Amino acid sequence: MYTYIGPIKELITLAELPVRGALSDDQLHPLKNYGILIKDGTIEQIDVHEKLYEKAQNLNAHLEILEEDFCALPGFIDSHTHICFGGSRARDYAMRNAGKTYLEIAEAGGGIWDTVTETRKATQEQLVEDIVKRANLLLQKGITTIEVKSGYGLSIDEELKMLHAIKTANTKTEATLIATCLAAHTIPREYKGNPEGYIQLITEELLPVVKEEKLANRVDAFIEKGSFTAKTIKPYFDKAQELGFDITVHADQFTTGGSAVALEYQAVSADHLEASTAAEIQILAKSNTVATALPGASIGLGCAFTPARELLDHNGTLAIASDWNPGSAPMGDLLTQAAILGTFQKLSNAEVLAGITVRAAKALNLEQDASIKAGNAADLILFKTASYQDVLYHQGQLQPARVFKNGKLVFKAS
Numbered sequence: 001m002y003t004y005i006g007p008i009k010e011l012i013t014l015a016e017l018p019v020r021g022a023l024s025d026d027q028l029h030p031l032k033n034y035g036i037l038i039k040d041g042t043i044e045q046i047d048v049h050e051k052l053y054e055k056a057q058n059l060n061a062h063l064e065i066l067e068e069d070f071c072a073l074p075g076f077i078d079s080h081t082h083i084c085f086g087g088s089r090a091r092d093y094a095m096r097n098a099g100k101t102y103l104e105i106a107e108a109g110g111g112i113w114d115t116v117t118e119t120r121k122a123t124q125e126q127l128v129e130d131i132v133k134r135a136n137l138l139l140q141k142g143i144t145t146i147e148v149k150s151g152y153g154l155s156i157d158e159e160l161k162m163l164h165a166i167k168t169a170n171t172k173t174e175a176t177l178i179a180t181c182l183a184a185h186t187i188p189r190e191y192k193g194n195p196e197g198y199i200q201l202i203t204e205e206l207l208p209v210v211k212e213e214k215l216a217n218r219v220d221a222f223i224e225k226g227s228f229t230a231k232t233i234k235p236y237f238d239k240a241q242e243l244g245f246d247i248t249v250h251a252d253q254f255t256t257g258g259s260a261v262a263l264e265y266q267a268v269s270a271d272h273l274e275a276s277t278a279a280e281i282q283i284l285a286k287s288n289t290v291a292t293a294l295p296g297a298s299i300g301l302g303c304a305f306t307p308a309r310e311l312l313d314h315n316g317t318l319a320i321a322s323d324w325n326p327g328s329a330p331m332g333d334l335l336t337q338a339a340i341l342g343t344f345q346k347l348s349n350a351e352v353l354a355g356i357t358v359r360a361a362k363a364l365n366l367e368q369d370a371s372i373k374a375g376n377a378a379d380l381i382l383f384k385t386a387s388y389q390d391v392l393y394h395q396g397q398l399q400p401a402r403v404f405k406n407g408k409l410v411f412k413a414s
Contacts, residue, residue, distance in 0.1 A: 003378075003407050004056030006035025007049035009069040009386045014358050015371035021315040023350035030388060036072070037061065038378040041406035045374055064409070069386040070401065073353065074370050075144030075379030077360035078334050080271050080292055080321035082149050082182075083134040084127055084162050084169075087118025089326040096301070112152075112186055115326050119152035119162070127165035128172065134324070134332070135173040140411045142381040142400040143334055146175050147321070147364055149220060151182030154198075155190075156206050159183045163215035174410040178364055180248065181210050184221035184228055184236055195232045203239045211243045218268075218364075222250040223258035230261045237265050246365050252276045253297070263287050269319065269363040273306045274298060281307060285316030290363040292319040293355070295341040296329035308345040308355075319363040320355035336396025349392050378407035 011031040017023060035052040037045040037059075045052060056063065092110040096102075105111050119127070131148065138146055148169075150162035163179055170177040183202040191198035210216055219240040221233050240247055247265045251258025253272035259280045262270035270284060271292040284291050293306035311318050320341060324332030331337065334356060342352040361370040368376045382402040383391055390398055403411040 001040060002044075002056065002059045002061035003038040003064065004035060004053065004061040005038070005064040005066070005072075005380070005404070006053060007033045007066060008035060008072045008382075009033065010071045010388055011036075011046065011372065012071065012073050012353070012388045013046070013372040014074055014354060015373040017350070017354055017358060017371075019359065019362060020317050022312045023348055023354055025348050025350050028350050028353075028388070036372065036378070036380070038407040041378055041408070043372060043374055043376050043378045046372065066382075068384060070382045071385050071388045071391065072372070073142075073381045073383070073388065073391070074357045074372050075381055075403070075405065076142045076334060076356045077145040077364065077370055078138060078143045078322050078324070078356070079147050079269070079319050079360040079363040080149075080294060080323050081147055081332070082151065082323070082325035083146070083332070084131050084148055084150065084166055085115050085119050085152050085326050086122035086127065086130070087115055087326065089114060089330065092327060093300070093330065112327060113189065115152050116154055116188075120158050124161050124165050124168075127162065128169045131165060131169035131177070132172045135169065135175045135177060138332070138334075139173065139175045139403060139405070140400070141333065141335060142403055144175055144379040144403065144405050145178065145364070145366075145370075147178045147180055149180045149182040150216075151185030151220070154183070154185065154188040156201065159202070159206060160209065160215070163210060167215055174405045174408070178218070179216040180218040180220050181207070181216045181245075182220040182222075184233060186222060186227045195228060199228070199232055199236050203236045207236075207239050207243055207245070211245070217246060218248060219245040220248045220250065223261050224250070224253055225255055230257060230264075233261065237261070241265060252280060256280055259284055262289050268365045271321065272297065273311075274304050276307060278310075281310050281314055281316070285311055285314035290317045290319050290359065292321050292363050293341055294321055294323035294329065295337040296323045296331050299331065299337065299340065300329045305341055305344050308341060308347060312347070312351060317359055317362060318351065318355050319360040320352065321360065321363075333396055335391070339392045339395040342392060349389060352392055378404055380404040
């Protein structure tokens with residue numbers, strides 16, 4: 001089946017951009033008055049409207065004729081989220097803004113263990129329902145591919161419950177959900193003072209099951225004081241590599257050390273990096289590991305942003321993700337966060353848009369680069385504007401008018 005979309009006032013394909021380093025807006029090459037021909041969910045051709053429209057008619061294509069001015073972009077990719085969770089941490093947020101420390105919040109019954117408790121209470125069916133609800137909200141915001149982590153179960157059964165919920169949710173939403181096993185999120189209370197024992201448990205009894213049941217092809221860990229060190233995480237990542245998992249790392253959020261672990265294991269991405277210094281920036285930029293900025297966590301915690309400008313200027317690869325979670329990053333609005341990061345880090349429009357599309361695809365090790373070109377999935381966003389510059393200029397307030405997933409119209413603003 002053929003579908004034709006056009007005429008598009010301004011088409012930003014993001015094709016042929018270099019994977020690494022700084023980008024200028026003149027590398028975007030906006031295409032004026034173009035159309036997109038789609039066959040069975042895949043982009044078959046892009047060309048000027050006058051030529052392609054006639055071809056589409058001859059093919060009896062379904063026609064999506066645009067009567068107003070629209071700008072088209074590739075579907076956004078959120079390469080780091082925690083949208084599988086139970087409960088709320090609104091009280092934590094209020095206490096944090098009132099000056100309470102993490103320890104004080106935890107002692108009052110808050111913190112990550114509050115989310116672990118609520119997630120353990122939730123049934124798998126409840127988790128599925130909540131994941132789908134959040135994924136569909138993101139889909140309306142133009143995010144067509146969403147990474148989703150476990151990590152609030154912190155036991156064999158509960159981590160498997162979360163991963164099964166993510167797998168089921170992927171069949172109930174038009175968005176593509178990519179699961180990541182984050183069983184090494186923090187040390188469970190049951191293993192307080194014994195992180196080695198917990199790592200041994202999930203290494204020997206969880207990872208083989210995740211692999212056998214194809215619940216995820218990615219493994220993550222939080223390398224930080226109070227969680228896991230380079231030494232304690234070693235058996236876990238060694239086993240993950242042996243089993244063929246892709247590795248990603250929560251790195252350098254509050255202290256350094258995590259990025260070195262990411263590089264040791266040739267991780268596909270190192271995420272957070274707010275505490276990274278010049279030394280970490282230089283070695284990350286020289287590697288094939290994608291540096292993923294999470295501005296939602298910086299906004300939620302009131303801390304420094306990832307040094308995105310420096311990473312790009314050192315020829316690194318920068319992705320931008322929301323880190324949507326109930327604790328430190330409750331906003332979950334990728335476009336707004338990316339626009340704010342761009343303002344504070346002086347990123348070009350090209351750098352921001354690449355960070356939530358083609359470079360985010362690399363952070364997830366996706367086969368396709370998420371640009372608009374022949375052979376790629378027809379994941380597309382239409383904004384009601386004649387200029388792509390308006391998208392970031394309005395800092396998330398200009399919302400998608402239409403969203404296509406695999407060529408299917410999955411959202412149309414009223």
